[in-house]
Amino acid sequence: MNASDLAPSYDLVVIGGGPAGLAAAALAARAGLSTVLFDENPGVGGQIYRAITSSPVKDRAILGEDYWAGAELAAEATASGALIVNGATVWSLDPARLVGVSIAGQARLIQAGRVIIATGSLERPFPIPGWTLPGVMSAGGAQTALKAQGLVPSGRTVLAGGGPLLWLLAAQILRAGGKLDVILDTTPRRNWLRALAHLPDFMLSPYFSKGLKLLREVKAQVRVIRTDRIEAVGDDKLREVVFDVGDEERRMPADLLLLHQGVVPNVNLAMAAGVTHAWNARQLCFEPVLDEWFTSSVPGIAVAGDGAGIAGGTAAVERGRIAAIAAVRALRPEASVPDAQVIRQKLQREEIGRPFLDWLNRPADALRQPEGETIVCRCEEVTAKQVRDTADLGCEGPNQMKSFLRCGMGPCQGRLCGLTVTELIAAQRGMTPADVGYYRLRPPVKPITLAELASLPIAEAERKAVER
Amino acid sequence: MRTADVVIIGGGIHGCSTALHLALRGLKPILVEKDYAGRHASGVNAGGVRQLARDLAEIPLSIASMDLWERIEELVGDDCGFESHGTVLVAENDEELAGFKARVDDLRLKGFTHEELIDRAELKRLVPAVADHCPGGVVSRRDGAADPFITTQAFRRRAIEKGAEVLEGVAVTGLSKVGANWRVETSAGPIEAPQVVNAAGAWADRIAAMLGEPVPLTVVAPMLMVTSRVEPFIQPVVILRGRKLSFKQRDNGTVVIGGGHLATVDRDRNETVLDWNKLAISARTVWELFPVMRAATIVRAWAGIEAYMPDGIPVVGPSSTSEGVFHQFGFSTHGFQLGPGTGAMMAELVATGSTNTPIDGLKIERFLKA
Numbered sequence: 001m002n003a004s005d006l007a008p009s010y011d012l013v014v015i016g017g018g019p020a021g022l023a024a025a026a027l028a029a030r031a032g033l034s035t036v037l038f039d040e041n042p043g044v045g046g047q048i049y050r051a052i053t054s055s056p057v058k059d060r061a062i063l064g065e066d067y068w069a070g071a072e073l074a075a076e077a078t079a080s081g082a083l084i085v086n087g088a089t090v091w092s093l094d095p096a097r098l099v100g101v102s103i104a105g106q107a108r109l110i111q112a113g114r115v116i117i118a119t120g121s122l123e124r125p126f127p128i129p130g131w132t133l134p135g136v137m138s139a140g141g142a143q144t145a146l147k148a149q150g151l152v153p154s155g156r157t158v159l160a161g162g163g164p165l166l167w168l169l170a171a172q173i174l175r176a177g178g179k180l181d182v183i184l185d186t187t188p189r190r191n192w193l194r195a196l197a198h199l200p201d202f203m204l205s206p207y208f209s210k211g212l213k214l215l216r217e218v219k220a221q222v223r224v225i226r227t228d229r230i231e232a233v234g235d236d237k238l239r240e241v242v243f244d245v246g247d248e249e250r251r252m253p254a255d256l257l258l259l260h261q262g263v264v265p266n267v268n269l270a271m272a273a274g275v276t277h278a279w280n281a282r283q284l285c286f287e288p289v290l291d292e293w294f295t296s297s298v299p300g301i302a303v304a305g306d307g308a309g310i311a312g313g314t315a316a317v318e319r320g321r322i323a324a325i326a327a328v329r330a331l332r333p334e335a336s337v338p339d340a341q342v343i344r345q346k347l348q349r350e351e352i353g354r355p356f357l358d359w360l361n362r363p364a365d366a367l368r369q370p371e372g373e374t375i376v377c378r379c380e381e382v383t384a385k386q387v388r389d390t391a392d393l394g395c396e397g398p399n400q401m402k403s404f405l406r407c408g409m410g411p412c413q414g415r416l417c418g419l420t421v422t423e424l425i426a427a428q429r430g431m432t433p434a435d436v437g438y439y440r441l442r443p444p445v446k447p448i449t450l451a452e453l454a455s456l457p458i459a460e461a462e463r464k465a466v467e468r
Numbered sequence: 469m470r471t472a473d474v475v476i477i478g479g480g481i482h483g484c485s486t487a488l489h490l491a492l493r494g495l496k497p498i499l500v501e502k503d504y505a506g507r508h509a510s511g512v513n514a515g516g517v518r519q520l521a522r523d524l525a526e527i528p529l530s531i532a533s534m535d536l537w538e539r540i541e542e543l544v545g546d547d548c549g550f551e552s553h554g555t556v557l558v559a560e561n562d563e564e565l566a567g568f569k570a571r572v573d574d575l576r577l578k579g580f581t582h583e584e585l586i587d588r589a590e591l592k593r594l595v596p597a598v599a600d601h602c603p604g605g606v607v608s609r610r611d612g613a614a615d616p617f618i619t620t621q622a623f624r625r626r627a628i629e630k631g632a633e634v635l636e637g638v639a640v641t642g643l644s645k646v647g648a649n650w651r652v653e654t655s656a657g658p659i660e661a662p663q664v665v666n667a668a669g670a671w672a673d674r675i676a677a678m679l680g681e682p683v684p685l686t687v688v689a690p691m692l693m694v695t696s697r698v699e700p701f702i703q704p705v706v707i708l709r710g711r712k713l714s715f716k717q718r719d720n721g722t723v724v725i726g727g728g729h730l731a732t733v734d735r736d737r738n739e740t741v742l743d744w745n746k747l748a749i750s751a752r753t754v755w756e757l758f759p760v761m762r763a764a765t766i767v768r769a770w771a772g773i774e775a776y777m778p779d780g781i782p783v784v785g786p787s788s789t790s791e792g793v794f795h796q797f798g799f800s801t802h803g804f805q806l807g808p809g810t811g812a813m814m815a816e817l818v819a820t821g822s823t824n825t826p827i828d829g830l831k832i833e834r835f836l837k838a
Contacts, residue, residue, distance in 0.1 A: 092742070092744060094741050094742070095741060096741070098744075100744055107748075109744055109745065274739065274741075396504070397504075400504070400617075400621075403506075403511065403615075403617035403618060403621075404617075404618065404621075406720075409767075409768070410696075410767070411696055411765070411767055413767065413768070442742075442768050442769060442770045443742060443744075443769060444766055444767070444768070444769065447696065447765040447766060447767045448765070448766055449762075449763055449764065449765050449766070450695070450751050450754060450755060450761055450762055450763070450764045450765075450766060451751075451755065451762045451763065453744070453747060453748050453751035453766060454748060454751040454752045454754075454755045454762075455748075456744065456745065456748035456751075458748075459745050
């Protein structure tokens, strides 16, 4: 598939091939919309079903039946008639639904009748001292290596943080024959106070029994230590992990430290398209403001899946379907679609345990709002102290901070520092993150080369102007 | 009721510079900015500090400004990222070069020597990476580049230190004469002052209209893009004439590519939408002119909102209808370099009633039909 094989326009462009994107594309294509799904990975699946069509991990017990459920979704999407393009990077989306996409170094602008953004979530930044050292990586990165290449950590490995995915990854690593020396659980104990009220709902959720089983499985094999403070220490690479147990500091030699404290919506594309976002005080992140059809403030652009607010992979499927039904109703009202009410009921069941999980796994303030020389922006090597000092000098927002310190201006475009910078400014100036706001994001939301941009076809009018 | 000696409307580099220079003269200005200082064109422009290729009518202001740029740290207490490696206007063929020569000769006759014609060898010496087909160009050796947001903020900060008041997030909603004073209605209440400076950039026509001076201002948003760091390979700012391009590498290695292709803009929502077809034209121009850039990665593109006048030069000078009001807007995508000098000149004009810097060609009367 080359960029030049694409049609100039499609009824529906779906961006992202995880559960929400796959489900949306399948439903829309089956209802007769000309549908293209762009996914930047070599195969569909997103993060949760990463490498679902190609994983070398053949023992189904290792990644679990929930993972393999993704194969069915992928097959459905393929059979639906939707055009699924992998290795396709979407770098721009504007309010008129013009989609900038690159495939194998060739760029095109594609007009979409409707757009469903299904770009999922990112791991929340985990800015502790030493987190930029070689030997420290995100747990999500480790999970990618396991799913796509069948790689598990070897050497002395510490897994640290909190959240449901931390325990899932631990189980997957152990089942695949990997070794974890210790798990450092950073979940604050007092989180239970807020979470407890939501326990009855959570007990109705499909995550309840799965979660308990997972915890039991992991805790039977790995020592779990509660801590409020973690540091990665080393000169050129990680040598040891330092953490507190009560009032006592412990040091543990380690080759690999895997960090994870939950996921947050990947907002870059939606924000660059002009979609209005709001601060979610429970999940501590920005998320798009959406109606019951997952349609955003920009006409014709919807956001489905975890990008619409964290709810997990199975909820993402139903959200994708609802967004797709809205697209079909708008463009092909005569087509028959599944009953949205039935889908909403399923979605509700998937989402019912969320308040409990959110409150229980809410990361501690100290692990989201670093101090001193801890790096905040990895691309431009900006420290927490610099951000805090600049806020004290009167800098009121992340965009001004960008101009002063260059934080958020590197190739990751703020993905690894955006929330930290917002929270630091808020903490320092006594404001709420909602009032501080987020980086004003601009396309390209993924870097493209000058050569790729130069490869856009020359518009007819422009060719004439040059030849004149 | 707030009172001041002068109310300045607009917190771009021009408003902030005028505020500073008024405060340095011992007056008390209040600057009113609807967003925050440097939010639009002044904070997000390409940062070129250029005397080269300017309209005759604004050359005196530009030269006065350059003198201030060269001692910017003394003036505002920050180096503003100013670096001076010249601006080079590259000719892409002999015909263009001949045109450039005629312009440089004409400037010399009028007494301006900052533009200097260069041949192929000097061009290659100044810009080794330029493609071989270019036969020469023009250089202005004192020119350079600075960091636009940091510069605007530095003017704002120093103005406050010297006694100016800066109200941000405050919009002007009306303007009327009350006795000897102007009453400026704002979203934070009225302010009265005998004199007013309209430095409202892309919104300045609305202020002028309140005074019965409708001007044909166009709101534009020139697009820029920046690459990730590449090995240092070019020092001067490079501009073209035939095709739209400005090109500079900052000392951190990033390359800013601009040249005036426009985004679509909605000034009421502070919103711009980029036009990638036009940015692709810039990319192709760079591809041809600087082969070394072909693998560079574009990490960000943006556009700042500003005013463009039909003749491409600003409106600077007293209002034609309203005594005590002065205009300082419409810099038509090249106002950044003019900020320091125009602010100094405007403060002189406001404080003393006259200025020695010639600004005759820039008055608002040229747009007002009898």
